[in-house]
Amino acid sequence: AAGVIQSPRHLIKEKRETATLKCYPIPRHDTVYWYQQGPGQDPQFLISFYEKMQSDKGSIPDRFSAQQFSDYHSELNMSSLELGDSALYFCASRIGQVSEKLFFGSGTQLSVL
Amino acid sequence: DAKTTQPTSMDCAEGRAANLPCNHSTISGNEYVYWYRQIHSQGPQYIIHGLKNNETNEMASLIITEDRKSSTLILPHATLRDTAVYYCIVRVGLNSGYSTLTFGKGTMLLVSP
Numbered sequence: 664a665a666g667v668i669q670s671p672r673h674l675i676k677e678k679r680e681t682a683t684l685k686c687y688p689i690p691r692h693d694t695v696y697w698y699q700q701g702p703g704q705d706p707q708f709l710i711s712f713y714e715k716m717q718s719d720k721g722s723i724p725d726r727f728s729a730q731q732f733s734d735y736h737s738e739l740n741m742s743s744l745e746l747g748d749s750a751l752y753f754c755a756s757r758i759g760q761v762s763e764k765l766f767f768g769s770g771t772q773l774s775v776l
Numbered sequence: 777d778a779k780t781t782q783p784t785s786m787d788c789a790e791g792r793a794a795n796l797p798c799n800h801s802t803i804s805g806n807e808y809v810y811w812y813r814q815i816h817s818q819g820p821q822y823i824i825h826g827l828k829n830n831e832t833n834e835m836a837s838l839i840i841t842e843d844r845k846s847s848t849l850i851l852p853h854a855t856l857r858d859t860a861v862y863y864c865i866v867r868v869g870l871n872s873g874y875s876t877l878t879f880g881k882g883t884m885l886l887v888s889p
Contacts, residue, residue: 667819696877698879705863705879705880705881705882706814706820706879707879708876708877708878708879711876719876721876721878751817753819753820755819755820763808763810763825763869764822764825765812765820765822765877766822767819767820767821768819769818769819770817770818770819
C-alpha cells in the first residue's frame, strides 16, 4: 500500500541557509500535518492543512512557512536556519472529515551545521 | 485536551502480553483515547483508538474503564519488534473540527528475548 513519502530523507545545511522539505500524502488524503522531533524529544506539532487551507497551527517558528498545493502535497520552508532546527521532521496525512487515523512518513533528518 | 499519565518505561518478555496503562482522570465525555507508537527514529504509527467501548484490531486491544478515567493497551503476544515508545493521547475526535494530535511523554516498552 502507498505510504506518506517525504523528501529528502536527509538534509545538511549551514546556519542561516534555507531548506525546503516535501511531503506527498497517501492518495486521497486531503489533510497534512507537520511535526518536529528534536533529539530525545517527543514529536511537536508544527502546522496542519486541510483541503489546501491551514487548519491548525502549533509551535512553528516565524522563520518557517508551509503550504499545501492543489495535488495535496505539502512543503515546509525553513529560512535563517539555526543549530536548534536540527531535528527529524515528520509529515502525516489522513482523510479529513472521515478518518481518525494519521499515517506518518519516515521523516526528513535535518542537520544544521 | 485531557492530560494523560503513563509510566516512563516498562519491560516485557517476548511472547508474553504487554499491558500498557494510561491514566486520564480529567477526560471529557467527547474525548477519545488514541494510542500511537514510535519505533526508534521512525514515524509514529497509529495503533488503536476508542471512546468508551473496548476495541480490538489486528495490532492490539484497548480496554477503557467504565468511568473512562484510565485505559490499558494490550499487545497480546509481544515481539522484539514491538520495542518502541507508546503514546496515549486523549482529545476530541479529529473530525470534530480540531485537527491537532499532540504527543506527550509516552512509555518506552522494551521487549526482551
